[in-house]
Amino acid sequence: MNKEHVSKDQLHAYVDGQLSATDSMRVAAHLATAPDDQASVETWRGQKALLHAAYDRQLDAAIPHTITARLKTQRHKPFRQAAIAAAWLVVGIGVGIMADRQLALNAAPPALTSLPQRAAVAHAVFTPEVRHPVEVGADQEAHLTAWLSKRLGHALRAPKLAAEGFHLVGGRLITADNGPGALLMYEDSGGQRLTLYVCADNQDSSATAFRFAHQDGVSTFYWIDGRQAYALSGKLPRDALLPIASTVYRQLNGDG
Amino acid sequence: MSAEHAILAEIPRLRRYARALTGNEADADDLLQDTLERALGKWLLWRPGNLRAWLLTMMHHVFLNQLRKRPALVTLDDDTPAIPVRPQQQDELEVRDLDRALSRLPPEQREILLLVGLEELSYADTARVLGIPQGTVMSRLSRARERLRAILAGEDRPVHLKVVK
Numbered sequence: 001m002n003k004e005h006v007s008k009d010q011l012h013a014y015v016d017g018q019l020s021a022t023d024s025m026r027v028a029a030h031l032a033t034a035p036d037d038q039a040s041v042e043t044w045r046g047q048k049a050l051l052h053a054a055y056d057r058q059l060d061a062a063i064p065h066t067i068t069a070r071l072k073t074q075r076h077k078p079f080r081q082a083a084i085a086a087a088w089l090v091v092g093i094g095v096g097i098m099a100d101r102q103l104a105l106n107a108a109p110p111a112l113t114s115l116p117q118r119a120a121v122a123h124a125v126f127t128p129e130v131r132h133p134v135e136v137g138a139d140q141e142a143h144l145t146a147w148l149s150k151r152l153g154h155a156l157r158a159p160k161l162a163a164e165g166f167h168l169v170g171g172r173l174i175t176a177d178n179g180p181g182a183l184l185m186y187e188d189s190g191g192q193r194l195t196l197y198v199c200a201d202n203q204d205s206s207a208t209a210f211r212f213a214h215q216d217g218v219s220t221f222y223w224i225d226g227r228q229a230y231a232l233s234g235k236l237p238r239d240a241l242l243p244i245a246s247t248v249y250r251q252l253n254g255d256g
Numbered sequence: 257m258s259a260e261h262a263i264l265a266e267i268p269r270l271r272r273y274a275r276a277l278t279g280n281e282a283d284a285d286d287l288l289q290d291t292l293e294r295a296l297g298k299w300l301l302w303r304p305g306n307l308r309a310w311l312l313t314m315m316h317h318v319f320l321n322q323l324r325k326r327p328a329l330v331t332l333d334d335d336t337p338a339i340p341v342r343p344q345q346q347d348e349l350e351v352r353d354l355d356r357a358l359s360r361l362p363p364e365q366r367e368i369l370l371l372v373g374l375e376e377l378s379y380a381d382t383a384r385v386l387g388i389p390q391g392t393v394m395s396r397l398s399r400a401r402e403r404l405r406a407i408l409a410g411e412d413r414p415v416h417l418k419v420v421k
Contacts, residue, residue, distance in 0.1 A: 009394045012401070016372055018379060043405050044373075051276065051374040054351045058272035064285055067267065067292065 006030045011037055015044045116213035116220040119197035119231030122174055122183050123218050127193040127235075134170030134185050144171050148182040148198075154228055156198060158184055159251040164244045166194055176200070194234040194241075196248060201229040210249065212238060221245035225253060263295060266311055269375065273312065276370050277319060279355040287322060291315040312375070312385045316367065323363055357407045365400035372397055 006027055013019045014027040031038045126133060136144040141158060149156045151173055158168050166186040174181045176199030184196040201224045213220045219241045222231035230252065232245045270291065274284035295314045358366055364386075371382045372393075379397075383390040406412040 008398055012394065012397055013379070016376070016379075044401050047369075047401060047404055047408075048373045050354055051370065054354045055272050055276045055374060058275050059268045061268070061271070063267055063271065067285070067289060068264065 006034075006037065011041060012044070015041055015048070114213075115197075115199075115229050115231055116211070116222050116233075117215065118176065118181075118199075119195070119220050119222060119233050120213070120215045120218040122181075122197050123193075123195040123220075123233035124216065126172065126183060126185065127195060133193075135172040137170040138168040140170075141168065148173065151180045152182055152198065152200065152228075154200070156182060157252065159196070159248045161186055161194075161244060161247060164247060165189065166192075166244070169193070192234070192236070194232060194236075194244065197231040197233065199229055201227055210245070212242075214238070221249075223249060262307055263292065263311070266308055267292075269308065270311055270315060273370055273375055274315065276358065276374055277366060279359050287315065287319060290318045290322070294318060306381070309377070309381045309385055312371065312377070313387075316385055316387075319363070319367070357404060360407055360412065361400060361403055365396055365403060368393060368396045369400040369404065 010019065010023065010027055014024060019027065031041060136147065138144070138158075145156050145158055148171055158171070161167070165188045167188075169185040169187050171182055171184040174183050174197075179200060181197065181199035184198070186194040186196070210221060210223045213222065217235055218233050219236055219238055220231050220233040221241060222229065224230070230248070232241065232248050234241050234244075236244075267288070271284060271288055274287045274291075275281060278284045278287055291311065291314050294317075295311055298314075358369075361369065367386060368382065371377045371385060372379070377385065379390055379393050383393045386393070388396075403412065
């Protein structure tokens with residue numbers, strides 16, 4: 001009886017449990033005398049086991065809120081509304097997560113990197129950008145400062161540096177060590193770029209001293225004014241950057 | 257049972273299938289969302305008998321549409337990152353190896369392999385979901401299993417990287 005012909009399809013069906021009990025026993029008997037078929041059956045069973053081992057975890061994975069929210073809002077509404085609701089939910093969750101992280105970070109020990117270091121790094125990272133040096137250009141300055149002010153929670157003004165030969169290129173939102181920060185970029189007619197780094201000061205320092213740091217060719221003047229920390233960086237010698245930094249300082253402190 | 261509850265109950269399985277089919281979570285969730293949109297839109301018109309098979313059918317059509325929309329690079333060698341595999345730290349190495357192996361199967365073979373091997377659909381249901389005769393299911397399944405065996409055994413040497421339209 002073991003010599004009965006068993007087709008390839010029947011072997012697959014055997015592996016997939018799609019044979020009747022009688023046929024299944026017949027195939028099992030056949031396999032005992034057909035090592036090649038037995039090997040195929042084992043290979044295919046192995047493949048199924050691999051698939052389950054790799055992907056069954058998806059059955060227990062949390063379903064993204066975007067998906068469930070979409071289903072729940074679907075009931076009486078057209079889809080566009082559902083999609084909008086889902087999108088807002090995602091935004092809400094995102095804000096919630098960010099707020100949580102913010103709290104966690106505020107409780108954490110002070111950051112290891114200092115303000116001038118961060119400012120110098122931001123300068124080094126963004127000033128070489130040719131096509132996208134900024135997120136919002138100077139042509140939309142009102143929008144730029146309103147946006148960054150909102151994110152920083154502090155009214156931010158872009159200093160005017162025309163007298164120093166620099167014009168505003170634009171700005172971008174960046175991550176400071178405990179939340180959002182802003183980076184404004186200026187450029188002169190020779191393509192020399194300056195960056196003004198602004199973030200909230202979490203050191204609770206009352207020192208407003210005007211300080212200087214130099215790192216990898218980038219000069220930085222930095223100071224703290226109330227709850228904001230500022231750092232002006234450029235690939236300029238100290239003496240060339242100082243008068244510009246003084247102008248920025250005076251303007252931001254309201255007497256420039 | 258309401259549409260959303262019935263469909264919600266099917267989501268984990270649909271998601272498992274989508275994940276295996278696309279090779280990464282982002283694409284899997286895209287596929288799942290598009291499928292659910294389409295399913296909910298049609299649900300109002302017609303309540304299906306076999307919900308799971310109906311949803312899988314829906315996903316099959318969405319998957320084909322998505323494949324048509326993105327340019328397909330086929331035939332990869334071992335040094336080429338497989339098409340849909342993005343780095344995902346949460347996935348273990350074995351999962352990524354399998355993702356990569358599956359990505360080297362033609363999509364129609366991958367679908368068959370997963371519907372039968374992972375979703376444990378009957379051959380008859382698989383034929384309905386894919387809209388093909390049962391005989392085609394069998395021959396395609398056979399080819400898919402042989403191809404996966406060869407890939408996993410390292411015997412499958414792709415020819416050249418080429419762009420197909």
